[in-house]
Amino acid sequence: xxxxxxxxxxxxxxxxxxxxxxxxxxxxxxxxxxxxxxxxxxxxxxxxxxxxxxxxxxxxxxxxxxxxxxxxxxxxxxxxxxxxxxxxxxxxxxxxxxxxxxxxxxxxxxxxxxxxxxxxxxxxxxxxxxxxxxxxxxxxxxxxxxxxxxxxxxxxxxxxxxxxxxxxxxxxxxxxxxxxxxxxxxxxxxxxxxxxxxxxxxxxxxxxxxxxxxxxxxxxxxxxxxxxxxxxxxxxxxxxxxxxxxxxxxxxxxxxxxxxxxxxxxxxxxxxxxxxxxxxxxxxxxxxxxxxxxxxxxxxxxxxxxxxxxxxxxxxxxxxxxxxxxxxxxxxxxxxxxxxxxxxxxxxxxxxxxxxxxxxxxxxxxxxxxxxx
Amino acid sequence: xxxxxxxxxxxxxxxxxxxxxxxxxxxxxxxxxxxxxxxxxxxxxxxxxxxxxxxxxxxxxxxxxxxxxxxxxxxxxxxxxxxxxxxxxxxxxxxxxxxxxxxxxxxxxxxxxxxxxxxxxxxxxxxxxxxxxxxxxxxxxxxxxxxxxxxxxxxxxxxxxxxxxxxxxxxxxxxxxxxxxxxxxxxxxxxxxxxxxxxxxxxxxxxxxxxxxxxxxxxxxxxxxxxxxxxxxxxxxxxxxxxxxxxxxxxxxxxxxxxxxxxxxxxxxxxxxxxxxxxxxxxxxxxxxxxxxxxxxxxxxxxxxxxxxxxxxxxxxxxxxxxxxxxxxxxxxxxxxxxxxxxxxxxxxxxxxxxxxxxxxxxxxxxxxxxxx
Ligand SMILES: [Zn+2]
Ligand SMILES: [Zn+2]
Numbered sequence: 074x075x076x077x078x079x080x081x082x083x084x085x086x087x088x089x090x091x092x093x094x095x096x097x098x099x100x101x102x103x104x105x106x107x108x109x110x111x112x113x114x115x116x117x118x119x120x121x122x123x124x125x126x127x128x129x130x131x132x133x134x135x136x137x138x139x140x141x142x143x144x145x146x147x148x149x150x151x152x153x154x155x156x157x158x159x160x161x162x163x164x165x166x167x168x169x170x171x172x173x174x175x176x177x178x179x180x181x182x183x184x185x186x187x188x189x190x191x192x193x194x195x196x197x198x199x200x201x202x203x204x205x206x207x208x209x210x211x212x213x214x215x216x217x218x219x220x221x222x223x224x225x226x227x228x229x230x231x232x233x234x235x236x237x238x239x240x241x242x243x244x245x246x247x248x249x250x251x252x253x254x255x256x257x258x259x260x261x262x263x264x265x266x267x268x269x270x271x272x273x274x275x276x277x278x279x280x281x282x283x284x285x286x287x288x289x290x291x292x293x294x295x296x297x298x299x300x301x302x303x304x305x306x307x308x309x310x311x312x313x314x315x316x317x318x319x320x321x322x323x324x325x326x327x328x329x330x331x332x333x334x335x336x337x338x339x340x341x342x343x344x345x346x347x348x349x350x351x352x353x354x355x356x357x358x359x360x361x362x363x364x365x366x367x368x369x370x371x372x373x374x375x376x377x378x379x380x381x382x383x384x385x386x387x388x389x390x391x392x393x394x395x396x397x398x399x400x401x402x403x404x405x406x407x408x409x410x411x412x413x414x415x416x417x418x419x420x421x422x423x424x425x426x427x428x429x430x431x432x433x434x435x436x437x438x439x440x441x442x443x444x445x446x
Numbered sequence: 447x448x449x450x451x452x453x454x455x456x457x458x459x460x461x462x463x464x465x466x467x468x469x470x471x472x473x474x475x476x477x478x479x480x481x482x483x484x485x486x487x488x489x490x491x492x493x494x495x496x497x498x499x500x501x502x503x504x505x506x507x508x509x510x511x512x513x514x515x516x517x518x519x520x521x522x523x524x525x526x527x528x529x530x531x532x533x534x535x536x537x538x539x540x541x542x543x544x545x546x547x548x549x550x551x552x553x554x555x556x557x558x559x560x561x562x563x564x565x566x567x568x569x570x571x572x573x574x575x576x577x578x579x580x581x582x583x584x585x586x587x588x589x590x591x592x593x594x595x596x597x598x599x600x601x602x603x604x605x606x607x608x609x610x611x612x613x614x615x616x617x618x619x620x621x622x623x624x625x626x627x628x629x630x631x632x633x634x635x636x637x638x639x640x641x642x643x644x645x646x647x648x649x650x651x652x653x654x655x656x657x658x659x660x661x662x663x664x665x666x667x668x669x670x671x672x673x674x675x676x677x678x679x680x681x682x683x684x685x686x687x688x689x690x691x692x693x694x695x696x697x698x699x700x701x702x703x704x705x706x707x708x709x710x711x712x713x714x715x716x717x718x719x720x721x722x723x724x725x726x727x728x729x730x731x732x733x734x735x736x737x738x739x740x741x742x743x744x745x746x747x748x749x750x751x752x753x754x755x756x757x758x759x760x761x762x763x764x765x766x767x768x769x770x771x772x773x774x775x776x777x778x779x780x781x782x783x784x785x786x787x788x789x790x791x792x793x794x795x796x797x798x799x800x801x802x803x804x805x806x807x808x809x810x811x812x813x814x815x816x817x818x819x
Contacts, residue, residue, distance in 0.1 A: 083560055087532045089635065091557035097638045100561070102531040158475040158788070158795055159460045180654075182662050183686050184464035187456055188473070237792045247784030256787065262462065264792030265470045281553075289555050313556050367791035399790050411620025412785070414629065415531070417772050418740035419610045419637030422531055 084426055092314035093277075093285060094270045099314050100415075100422040103429075115245055115407045122202040122251060131252035133199045143196075148215040150196040151223060151257075159190035159260060162232040189232045190260040195219055197253040204242065204253050204361060206351035207441050213344040216255075220368070221332045221340075227259040228373030235263045235372045243363025245401055245409060255366075259373075267369045274391050286393035287328050294326075299431045302349050302439075306342040309350050311431040316421040318403045318410050319357065319430050321350055323396040330392045331370040350398065353437040360406035370394035457799055465687035466650075466658060467643040472687050473788075473795040476802075488618055488780045493734050495575040495624060504625035506572045516569075521588040523569040524596060524630075532563035532633060535605040562605045563633040568592055570626040577615065577626050577734060579724035580814050586717040589628075593741070594705045594713075600632040601746030608636045608745045616736025618774055618782060628739075632746075640742045647764050659766035660701050667699075672804040675722050675812070679715040682723050684804040689794040691776045691783050692730065692803050694723055696769040703765045704743040723771065726810040733779035743767035 089098045130137045133145045139155030197216050198208055205213060220238050228236050240255035241248045263271065277285035293299055293310050301309040301321060309323045323346060329335060335343065354362035371389035403410040415422055462471045503510045506518045512528030570589050571581055578586060593611050601609050613628035614621045636644065650658035666672055666683050674682040674694060682696045696719060702708060708716065727735035744762035776783040788795055 083558060086560055087562070088558050088560045093555060093557070098635070100531060100637075101558075104533070105529055105531055156478055158473060158478055158797075160477070180661065180665070182466060182658075182665055184466070185456060185461050185474075185686075187459055187461045189460070237788065239787050239791050241787035246786045247782075248786075258788055258792065260792075262471070264473075264788070265794075266790075266792055285555075288553065292553070292555055313558075365786045365790045367787075369791070397791060399786075409620075413619040413621075413738045413772075414612050414614035414740075415610065415631055415637070417639075417738045418612050418742070418770060419631065419633075419639055421638075424531075 084428065090314045090427075092312075093289070094273050094314075095266070096269065096273055098420055099316050100420055101426060102422060102424050103426050105424045115409060124200055124202055126201045126252070129201055129250060129252050131194070131196050131250055131254055132201050146196065146199055148198070148212065149219040150199075151193055151219060154192035154194050154256070157190075157192035159188060159192060159258065161191055161230070162189040186262075188261045190258060191227055191230065191233065193223060193227065193257040193259070195223070195238075195255045195257060197255065201252050204351065204355075205240075205347050206355040206361070207443065208253070208348065210341070210345045210348055213347055214341060217332070217335070217340050217344050217347075220257075221335065223257050224332050224370075224373070227257065230259065232261050233259040234374040235260050235267065236370075237264060237267070237367060239365065239367030241365050243361065245363040246365055248363075263372055267372075270369060271372075271392060274393070278391055284328055284391075284393050286324060286395060290324050290326055298428045301353065301431055301434045302346070304342050304346050304349075306339045307346045309346060311427040311434065313427055315427045315430065316412075316423065317399045317401065318423065318425055319354070319398075319400050319434060321398040321400075321434070323347070323350060323398070325394065328390075329394050330389045331394050332368070334394070349439050352439050352441050353434050354398075354400060356437045356442050357434065358402060358406040359442050360402075362400055362402065364398050364400035366396060366398045368394065368396050457801065463687045463800075465685075466662070467646050467687075468639070469642065469646055471793055472689055473793055474799060475795060475797050476799050478797045488782055493575075497573055497575055499574045499625070502574055502623060502625050504567070504569050504623055504627055505574050519569065519572055521571070521585065522592040523572075524566055524592060527565035527567050527629070530563075530565035532561060532565060532631065534564055534603070535562040559635075561634045563631060564600055564603065564606065566596060566600065566630040566632070568596070568611075568628045568630060570628065574625050577724065577728075578613075578720055579728040579735070580816065581626070581721065583714070583718045583721055586720055587714060590705070590708070590713050590717050590720075593630075594708065596630050597705050597743075597746070600630065603632065605634050606632040607747040608633050608640065609743075610637060610640070610740060612738060612740030614738050616734065618736040619738055621736075636745055640745075643742060644745075644765060647766070651764055657701055657764075657766050659697060659768060663697050663699055671801050674726065674804055674807045675719070677715050677719050677722075679712045680719045682719060684800040684807065686800055688800045688803065689785075689796065690772045690774065691796065691798055692727070692771075692773050692807060694771040694773075694807070696720070696723060696771070698767065701763075702767050703762045704767050705741070707767070722812050725812050725814050726807050727771075727773060729810045729815050730807065731775060731779040732815050733775075735773055735775065737771050737773035739769060739771045741767065741769050 085103055087102045089100055091098055125132050127135065129135060133143055136142050137155055144150055197205065198212055224236050227233055236257060236259045238255065238257050274285045290308060294308060299310045299313060301311065306327065307323060307325055309321050311320060312322050325339065371392040375388040401409040458476055460475050460477065462473055464471055498505050500508065502508060506516055509515050510528055517523055570578065571585055597609050600606055609630060609632045611628065611630050647658045663681060667681060672683045672686060674684065679700065680696060680698055682694050684693060685695050698712065744765040748761040774782040
């Protein structure tokens with residue numbers, strides 16, 4: 074029993090909320106949203122980039138630091154990162170099997186293992202001056218198509234078990250180039266974050282024989298208060314346990330395990346929803362909204378699951394694909410949220426509630442502020 | 447079996463290391479340390495603060511935003527934060543017991559609980575222009591003494607089970623005031639980070655009947671390669687699983703569960719080690735080095751432990767107190783590490799190895815660069 078009155082009362086006082094995906098808590102302090110701001114203010118650069126920048130290493134036809142020349146591409150363009158954080162397995166590595174996994178050395182205190190993988194860069198558009206918020210849906214559809222083909226081709230490498238597709242946007246996020254692009258890191262092991270989520274989904278499935286995120290999506294659509302926008306096939310919402318002030322999850326309503334499961338209609342719909350979310354973001358503070366965004370989906374190898382609760386062919390079905398948007402901005406184009414102090418040493422803390430953030434994002438226009446006459 | 451040759455080979459290639467405290471992984475890419483920097487460069491403010499700033503709300507005798515006036519303090523000064531993220535339990539709250547814990551509502555999908563606590567601010571010194579790196583050891587000793595008295599007094603509140611003492615330093619960390627100060631958040635629940643650590647320590651103790659961090663400290667002192675500096679009672683090191691480029695842990699060699707266990711000599715020694723670590727940090731890039739620093743120690747209530755593996759009076763003994771320093775700087779006073787993209791959506795990644803960072807910190811002077819003639 075949890076009445077609306079109790080919920081209102083709780084949500085006006087300091088409280089903690091539980092993240093069902095990572096099984097960690099976030100501290101919520103709604104009474105504090107009005108405290109004065111005395112911290113660092115970031116610079117917001119006026120966005121007047123040219124269509125083509127001869128000094129940009131991502132623009133079509135330009136030379137990269139590594140010496141290679143970009144194709145004269147017309148929609149998307151993918152290449153292997155010249156400074157990859159992980160490297161492919163070489164045939165000469167196979168003799169070093171002993172080196173690949175030292176999962177219990179020095180009494181379990183110093184544990185390391187070598188790892189292999191591929192880092193790819195994906196240019197979203199030949200246009201240096203666009204972002205997803207201002208691209209045509211048909212152009213974003215090319216990005217989605219490239220996610221599918223890359224997930225498939227890189228995922229097929231025998232030493233790749235997980236493919237993390239993400240975008241890091243804006244100087245505030247340390248992004249070194251404003252040309253619209255994302256990345257794709259294909260790894261031998263499942264990284265921490267999706268690993269925690271998959272374990273939670275497995276546990277939920279074991280207990281209830283249902284999908285955690287199917288249930289969550291259905292509940293949020295019923296409740297409405299955290300929904301940002303909705304389409305036939307997708308829904309975007311501020312999760313109940315959001316950490317970042319305007320954090321958003323974008324989920325398919327249907328149980329899709331990876332981008333491979335997307336129908337043609339769903340690819341179009343996802344492309345449109347990506348634009349709608351990014352556009353609302355830009356309109357919130359009338360700025361090119363910085364964020365880290367990424368897709369969590371099924372590992373590309375069924376062996377990569379921790380608990381073998383199902384036959385290999387069913388294991389990937391435990392995962393319900395979704396996108397996370399983690400944007401740092403808090404109050405304006407120049408005032409950000411810092412994840413420091415108590416956040417780093419204790420647990421994440423936020424002032425604005427998820428419901429308040431969702432309401433603000435929900436009330437925004439889906440026409441980009443720069444495209445309004 | 448893990449030979450030095452294998453270790454060298456592994457540590458020159460991409461590999462993952464395991465954090466025994468949080469049980470999460472960090473991706474390490476040593477081959478990548480030389481990639482060109484094209485990202486955001488921060489401004490480094492020249493540090494010419496006055497001894498006393500009439501507009502600073504932390505300087506002695508000044509008025510705070512909330513209207514209260516600071517004491518004319520001579521060493522440390524503590525007050526309750528005027529904008530606390532958590533609030534004390536009121537006697538009127540006791541009727542709302544039902545509201546305090548909703549640990550399983552809406553099918554376990556929307557889980558929240560109210561929480562209480564106290565947020566305190568601790569001024570380290572009346573001098574507006576100092577930091578721990580430049581304070582006298584005798585003045586830092588007053589800070590350590592205040593940690594002890596606050597841990598004791600706030601920890602004794604019946605709704606407080608954990609006391610997190612931390613310092614957030616520098617505009618890059620969102621710190622709103624350069625006056626040397628830390629904070630103390632006393633909470634009803636154990637925050638995520640110490641909770642994960644305590645669970646790991648409990649598991650290790652259950653398995654080996656020894657303390658995880660006693661064993662780790664002994665191993666690191668034997669290995670030497672990650673030690674930054676050492677004293678009679680304490681050791682500072684770059685942990686094997688460090689995430690931040692120049693992350694440091696400061697640990698007592700003896701098994702101390704909290705600051706209450708510090709002997710007089712250990713309080714002096716800790717004060718000196720705090721100065722030594724902070725001074726090396728400032729000397730690294732000849733700047734006032736930003737960081738978040740905090741103490742992880744025993745909960746103030748034995749009931750706060752998850753698993754009752756020992757009688758109440760012994761449970762706090764499972765914890766080995768330690769300090770974490772999380773500094774953002776990477777290459778210079780103006781180039782920082784960003785925790786974004788793969789870090790947020792996958793897992794932390796670093797280029798410099800922990801051994802390389804430790805060596806650089808180890809080779810630095812312990813006389814502050816501004817105090818050299
Ligand atoms: Zn996810
Ligand atoms: Zn700790």
